[in-house]
Amino acid sequence: MKELIQRSGLWLLPPLFGLILLGAWEGAIRYWEVPPYLMPAPSAVLAALWGDAALLLGSLWLTLVITLQAFLLAVVSGVALALLFSQSRLAAAALYPYAVILQVTPIVAIAPLVVIWVGYERVNLALLILAWIVAFFPILSNMTLGLRAVDPNLRDLFHLYGASRWQILWRLQLPSALPYLLAGMKISGGLALIGAVVAEFVAGSGTASGLAWRIIESGNRLNMPRLFAALTLLSLLGMTIFGLLSLIQRLLLARWHESELSKAGR
Amino acid sequence: MSADPLLRLDAVTLSYPNGTRALAGVDLTVAAGEFLSLLGPSGCGKSTVLRLVAGLLSPTSGQVEWTRPAARGDIGFVFQEPTLMPWATIRANVRLPLDLAGVGRAEGDSRALAELEKVGLSDFADAYPRELSGGMKMRAALARALVTRPGLLLLDEPFAALDEITRLKLNDDLLALWRHGGFTVLFVTHSVFESVYLSSRIAVMGPRPGRIVGEMMVDLPPERDLATRTGTLYGAQCRAVSALLETAMAPASNTGRGAG
Ligand SMILES: Nc1ncnc2c1ncn2[C@@H]1O[C@H](COP(=O)(O)OP(=O)(O)O)[C@@H](O)[C@H]1O
Ligand SMILES: [Mg+2]
Numbered sequence: 001m002k003e004l005i006q007r008s009g010l011w012l013l014p015p016l017f018g019l020i021l022l023g024a025w026e027g028a029i030r031y032w033e034v035p036p037y038l039m040p041a042p043s044a045v046l047a048a049l050w051g052d053a054a055l056l057l058g059s060l061w062l063t064l065v066i067t068l069q070a071f072l073l074a075v076v077s078g079v080a081l082a083l084l085f086s087q088s089r090l091a092a093a094a095l096y097p098y099a100v101i102l103q104v105t106p107i108v109a110i111a112p113l114v115v116i117w118v119g120y121e122r123v124n125l126a127l128l129i130l131a132w133i134v135a136f137f138p139i140l141s142n143m144t145l146g147l148r149a150v151d152p153n154l155r156d157l158f159h160l161y162g163a164s165r166w167q168i169l170w171r172l173q174l175p176s177a178l179p180y181l182l183a184g185m186k187i188s189g190g191l192a193l194i195g196a197v198v199a200e201f202v203a204g205s206g207t208a209s210g211l212a213w214r215i216i217e218s219g220n221r222l223n224m225p226r227l228f229a230a231l232t233l234l235s236l237l238g239m240t241i242f243g244l245l246s247l248i249q250r251l252l253l254a255r256w257h258e259s260e261l262s263k264a265g266r
Numbered sequence: 267m268s269a270d271p272l273l274r275l276d277a278v279t280l281s282y283p284n285g286t287r288a289l290a291g292v293d294l295t296v297a298a299g300e301f302l303s304l305l306g307p308s309g310c311g312k313s314t315v316l317r318l319v320a321g322l323l324s325p326t327s328g329q330v331e332w333t334r335p336a337a338r339g340d341i342g343f344v345f346q347e348p349t350l351m352p353w354a355t356i357r358a359n360v361r362l363p364l365d366l367a368g369v370g371r372a373e374g375d376s377r378a379l380a381e382l383e384k385v386g387l388s389d390f391a392d393a394y395p396r397e398l399s400g401g402m403k404m405r406a407a408l409a410r411a412l413v414t415r416p417g418l419l420l421l422d423e424p425f426a427a428l429d430e431i432t433r434l435k436l437n438d439d440l441l442a443l444w445r446h447g448g449f450t451v452l453f454v455t456h457s458v459f460e461s462v463y464l465s466s467r468i469a470v471m472g473p474r475p476g477r478i479v480g481e482m483m484v485d486l487p488p489e490r491d492l493a494t495r496t497g498t499l500y501g502a503q504c505r506a507v508s509a510l511l512e513t514a515m516a517p518a519s520n521t522g523r524g525a526g
Contacts, residue, residue, distance in 0.1 A: 153349040156322050161366040161414075162338040171365070175353045256352045256394045 040225040045232065048225035056214065056226075060233050063196055063210035066124065067241070070131030071192040075185060077132075078139025086147040086173065087165075103137040107195060111202035123208045127199040134195030135188040142184025146177025179257050182249040189241040197234065211237075271333055272298040272418065272450050273319065278328035279475075280314055288314040290475035291328070296418075298333075301444055301451045303461035303468045305507065307515065311476030312454040316343070316420045319452065336418070339367055342411030342449075344421040348403035350395040350410075356382065357391040360410045367414070381409040384443065401432035408440070412447065419444075422454045437464055441490060458511065462503045463490055470507065472514040479514040482507060 022042045028034070029041040036044055049056065081099070085092035111130050118126040150172055158168050200212035211230050218227035253260045273296050280289040288311040296302055296319075304312050317323045318330055320341055350359045357378050358365075364374040382388055385405040395403055404424060411419055421440075425433040441464060444451050455461050461468050465484050472479040484503055486494060494500055 151349060153345045153347060154351065156317070156320075157343065157345075157349060157362075158366065159322060160320055160341065160343055161363045163366045167366055171362075172351075175351065178353070256354075256396060258396075 037222040037224055040228055044225040045228040048223075048229040049232065052226055052229065056211075056229055056233060059209055059211045059214045059230065060237065062124070062208070063193070063200075063212070063234070064237060066127050066131055066196045066210065067193045067237070069128050070135050070195060071185075071189055071241075073128070073132045074135035074139050074188050074192060078136050078184070078188075079143050079181065081140055082143035082147060082177075083169075085144055086169075092144075099137065099140055102133055107134050107198055108202060111199050115199075115203045120203075123203050126203060127196055127208060127210070130199035130202075131192050131195030134198075135192035138184040138187040138191065139181070142180045142187075143177055146180025147173045149180065150176045179253055179259060182245070182252065186242065186245045186249065189245050190238060193234075193238050193241060270298055271295045273330065273332045273336075275315070275318070276329045276331060278315075278318060278325045278330060280311070280318065280323065281326045287475040289318075289325075289477065291477050292471075294469055294478055296450060296452060297467075298417075299448070299450055301441075301453065301464060301466045303453045303455055303465040304471060305455055305458065305461045305468055305511065306471030306476065307473055307511075308456055310471045310473050312456075312471060313422050314476070315471075316422050316452065316454055319418075320420055339363055339414035340417050342414065342416040342419045344404075344407050344411045344419070344424045346423045346426055348395065348400075348407045350403060350406060352395050355392050355394060356387060356398070356406050359395065359406060360413055362410060363414045377413055378409070381413045382406070384412070385409045385439065399432075400428050401436060404428065404436060405439070408443070412443065412449075416449060418450045418452065419447075420452050420454075423456065424453075425460075426455070426457075433460075438491070440464070445488075458504055458507050462486070462500060462507055463495060468507055468510075470510045470514050480510040482510060 026041050026043060029039060034041075040048070081095070085096065107130055110133070111126075114129055115123065115126045118129065154172060155168070158172055163171070196210065197212040200208045200210050201216065204213075204216065211234050214230040215227055215234075218224070218230060250260055275292050275294040278289055278292045279287070281287050292311075292315060294315070304315060306312050314323065318325055320343055321336070350356070351362070354362075357375065360378040360381055361374040364377060369377075379388065379391060382391055385408055387402060387405050387409065390398060390402065390406075395406070398406065407424070411421075425436050428436065437460065440451075453461070453464060455464075462484055466488075468482050468484060469478050470480045470482070471477065486499055486503060
């Protein structure tokens, strides 16, 4: 019984805690009569979500599309570049430093430049590029690491049986790298969203109309309920991305990888 | 040695790129069909010899000569760890050498299953490696090494990480496979008892840089079982091998004594 509570309790704990927090929040706002332009009650946020649904969902859609595009682009380009690096040391030596430079330069610092270069009339493309830059590196570095993390005895075995370079890549390196890639994707998915939001903040001035812009706009107009509503959607989007990627990770690794051992149950 | 040689190591030395001198003039002949154990303290270069024979390393000087050229799949290798692909089923793991050689899926599957049957793992063909015990994983590795029907099976302390009961069982299973398989075995171990129990011949290596310091035919009937282990003959053979090993381990003066 106690075990049951402990096990199901762990699942229930976050929502339960959230409900208590929301209740306290609602109560405090009402008790002290806090004006909504300072801090909206949860009920007001819910009302804004409902009332501005069309507007907010449109923004959500835009942010979602840019995030997904940037993420997919990051995965494809990161994996491709990691494969290139693994096949050619020369390419790795020549290109890797630039990937690092791209990674360590704060995105906010490059954002205005990218927006100007791409042009305000194509601001969504600028957002995509910026989100991609942020999301790209975890894929590259994890995949590069993964392609190298091959059991040396297994590599010997492949050599013993005269495996071609292609066979080693396809049958040994790629499966070995998969857990690393999936871990990188989990980080990258969150970063793509962050990149899309930050980029929109920098682009500003109503050219893009994603969730970030709704937040800026609502802030300027002291429309706190809508600001909180946009914020809520942003968090939900982030959690959904993380949840989906965790699910993919579990499905792909469940039967063989140590990281999924405890979850698979015995 | 009576039988015709399968391969010969002739004054083989090997230094690793970092300068470590692993082997200093190894002379060793492996006879076709024998069960030869390579016995020596850890770090003396036993694995290095196996990797040279497997063609994974080339000698710094000296030669590894085959009486007939070894074709792909003619050598099976079992490592100290099972070295299975964790993402593939046992069946797919055993099939790997055939897959790499371009053997069709259906034929590969049936040959893999036949090999799994021989090591008693038929029921685990579709399991993943982590669902198996250490001993079962080693059996799978054995099946994989034998699936190409190699002429030479190389084993590098394959059972060292297993518990004793499992190890003894696997020793008997390996012997049975060898007796019926018609292949040659080169078996690396650091256990005197294991080498005597398994082998038809033992080559003892001295500490690094390794070389062969003594060889001994094992004077035991070919059929080995529990009675073998408790017999007086077995004890005597173990003592003889231990003495050889002790000579090998004696500091510096051992060359003088060996010559005397
Ligand atoms: N790849 C390597 N590079 C450098 N030194 C090595 C390498 N592999 C093994 N050695 C060294 O060569 C010696 C012999 O190694 P090894 O053949 O593995 O010995 P054994 O199998 O008898 O324990 C050891 O001293 C070991 O440290
Ligand atoms: Mg070794």
